[in-house]
Amino acid sequence: MREVSIVGFGQTKVGEHWDRSLRHLAGDAVLAAMKHAGIERVDVLYVGNMLSGVLTGQEHLGALVADFVGLRGVEAVKVEAACASGAAAVRQALIAVASGLAEVAIAVGVEKMTDEVGSSVTSGLAMAADADYETAHGLSFVAINALLMRRYMYEFGYRREDFAGFAVNAHANAVNNPYAMFQRPVSAETFARAGMIASPISLLDSSPICDGAAAVVIVPSKQARALTDKPVRIAASATATDAIALHDRPDPLFLQAAHDSAYKAYLQAGIQPKDVALFELHDAFTIMSALSLEATGFAERGRGVTLALDGEIRPDGRIPIATMGGLKARGHPVGATGVYQIVEVAQQLRGEAGANQVPDAHWGMAQNIGGSGATIVTHILETSDS
Amino acid sequence: MGLPTHWRLKHQRYQLTGEVCLKCGAKLFPPRDVCPECNKPAYEPFTFSGRGEVYSYSTVYQAPDGYHEYVPYTVALVRLEEGPLVTAQLTDVDSDQVEIGMPVEMVTRKMREYGEDGVIVYGYKFRKTLESPA
Secondary structure: OOOEEEEEEEEOOOEOOOOOOHHHHHHHHHHHHHHHHOOOOOOEEEEEOOOHHHHHOOOOHHHHHHHHOOOOOOEEEEEOEOEOHHHHHHHHHHHHHHOOOOOOEEEEEEEOOOOOOHHHHHHHHHHHOOOOOOHHHOOOHHHHHHHHHHHHHHHHOOOHHHHHHHHHHHHHHHOOOOOOOOOOOOOHHHHHHOOEEEOOEEHHHEOOOOEEEEEEEEEEHHHHOOOOOOOEEEEEEEEEEOOOOHHHOOOOOOOHHHHHHHHHHHHHHOOOHHHOOEEEOOOOEHHHHHHHHHHOOOOOOOOHHHHHHOOOOOOOOOOOEOOOOHHHHHOOOHHHHHHHHHHHHHHHHOOOOHHHOOOOOOEEEEEEEEOOOOEEEEEEEEOOOO | OOHHHHHHOHHHHHHOEEEEOOOOOOEEOOOOOEOOOOOOEOOEEEEOOOEEEEEEEEEEOOOOOOOHHHOOEEEEEEEEOOOOEEEEEEEOOOHHHOOOOOEEEEEEEEEEEOOOOOOEEEEEEEEEOOOOOO
C-alpha cells in the first residue's frame, strides 16, 4: 500500500442555502477542489452523505454528482455512515489510491438539510440510532446525547454551565472562518440562558441544521509535489464501530470506537496524543467533545470538561479543538462534516488558517462520529515540511 | 406505518421478552442472534421482570415527527434488575420528580399513533415503582 496525500480541497460556506440544491453544493465543492489541485482527470469519486433520500427524495448520489460536475462515466458511489459519512468517504478515496487501483480520487461530503421543516430533519437524524429500540420510543438524536450528558453530570459532578467553554471556543474561532455558518462570538452567560431542546441539552450545546459541501483530492504522495507545494500526507486512517444503541454498550460514557480508531491511527502514524497539534473532533454536542477528548487520550475519564473550563481547548491551549469553528459554529451539514474537518486540518498544516493558526502545527487529527458513537473514523494528517 | 415491524416486535414491546444466552448466562434485551458477551448463538427467550432503576433521563421539547402531541415527554435509560439497559419513556411521573437511581417498573402504554386512521402502537414504558399498601 503506497502513501497518499491531499493535494487540493474545496468547501462551500456552511449555511441555509435556499438557492443551492444538493447537486449544486456538491458541484461547488468538487469543482473548487479540482481547481485547487489543478487536475482534470479523476479515477473515482466517493460522495459522503446521510440524508439525501429522506430529505430531498434523492439517492444514487455517486452517479448524480459525477455527471453534474462533468465526470460522467467515472466510477462513483455514495458512502453512508450517518454523521461519519464524510470521513468514511475520505477513507474510501484513500483506500482506492493507496491500493493502486486509482491515481486520483475525490471524496466529497454534502448535506442539504434545509429543504424540509425541523421536525422532519429531527426524524431523519434519528435514523442514526436504533430504529426499533431507541427511535421508536420518541427519542430524538438530541435526546440520546442528553441521556449521556445527564449521566455524565451525575457521575462527575458537573453543572450545565461547566460545558460553556466548548461553545465559547467554537464560536470565537468561527469569527475568523469565512466558511463558517455562525461568525459571531457567544458568551458563557448566553450559554447558561439558552433554551432546552432535550434536557440538559440546550440550543447552544448543539450544532445547527444547515447545508454545505466540502471535497478533497487525493493522489499518491509520490505524485503530490508535481501538483502542489504544500501536499498534506494522510499519515493514518482508521475506522471502528460500536453498538449502535447506547443501551447495548457496556459503558455508555466511554466512546470505545473513538478510542479504538484513534489508537489504531496513532500506531499507523507512529505518534502519541501529545504530538497532536490540533484536534478537529466531533463537537455535535458539548458532551461529545468531552467524551471524545477522554477516549482519545487527552483527558482522564470524567475530566474532559475540565479542559474546556481551563481553556486548554483554545488555539493557544494544550489541545486546540474546533479551530475553525467546529461542528458547533462552522456548522454540521451531517454527511459533509467529516470532509470539512479534514479540510480544516489541512489548512492548519499548510499554514493557511489565518487568525486561528495553531503555531508549528505538524500533526493534526480529525475524528468524525456517526450516531452516538457507533461509527468513528479517525484521520491523522502530517504537514509536508519534513 | 411499518405494520409488520410493530407486529414482529410484540413480544418485546408487550412482555419485555429478550433472551438468555445458554452458554454464558447473560440476559439480553433486546434479543439478538449472537450473544455479545461470549459470541455464541443466542435464541432462548427470557422474559424480564420489568423492575429496574433510572440510569439517566431527558425531557424532550423538540420531538421527531409522530411525537409532537406528547411534548414534553421524558425518555430514560433504565437498568433492568437482571442487568441490561433499556431505552424507554417514563410515564405517570412529573419530569421534575425524576432522579437517577429511582426504582421503576414496566407498564404497557401507547407509544404513538399513525394519524387518525392509522395503527396505534403500544409498548413498554416505565413508571415509578408503586409501593404496596402496608
